[in-house]
Amino acid sequence: MSLLIGWSMLSAIKAKTDNLPDDPASQLLTASAAQVADIESQTDKLTGEAPVTGSATQSWQTAEAEVVSIGAANTRYKVHDLSLNISALTGTAITVRLYKKVNGVERKVYEQVFNINNDPPGLPIINGTWALHDVLKVTLQSNRIADNGKAVDYDYMLEAM
Secondary structure, eight states: OOHHHHHHHHHHHHHHHTTOTTOHHHHHHHHHHHHHHHHHHHHGGGGOOOOEEEEEEOOTTTSOEEEEEESOTTOOEEEEEEEEEOTTOOOSOEEEEEEEEETTEEEEEEEEEEOTTTSOSEEEEEEEEEEESSOEEEEEEOSOGGGTTOEEEEEEEEEEO
16 A cells, blocks of 8 residues: 555544544544654655766866765765766876765865776766765866866765655
8 A cells, every 4th residue: 555545544534533532543543644744755755866967177187176066064865876977087197085074074085096097987986875964075186287177077866864
């Protein structure tokens, strides 16, 4: 039985017992209807947010630069996937870093160096689930000046908690 059918059945029964103010069955139905609504609000989140895709163009060789920020302050999310496309870059040392707040202070929590000659152009930076309660900042830096002004694509999936 779907939650919607269960909700409508509970609502119909409750409507018939609303005129019985001290009836324990009416009180139980009110509690059950509230529980169904709570469950429904949680299961609705399982579909996840719409996928986010985009591109960033920075001076990647000049200094570490931001590709994208994921999440929001004081908001809980699960990040299920973060992929970067570095096919436009030519650097042999492309460093990807992730930063998030730890006890209120932004800290580097991930760093990996990729080589365009050895690594694929699509990089699965997060391939699993990370829980966030603030912003996750994704940065990139290249060792080649020719990479300045080149586009780096990103793609990620979020689920509200």
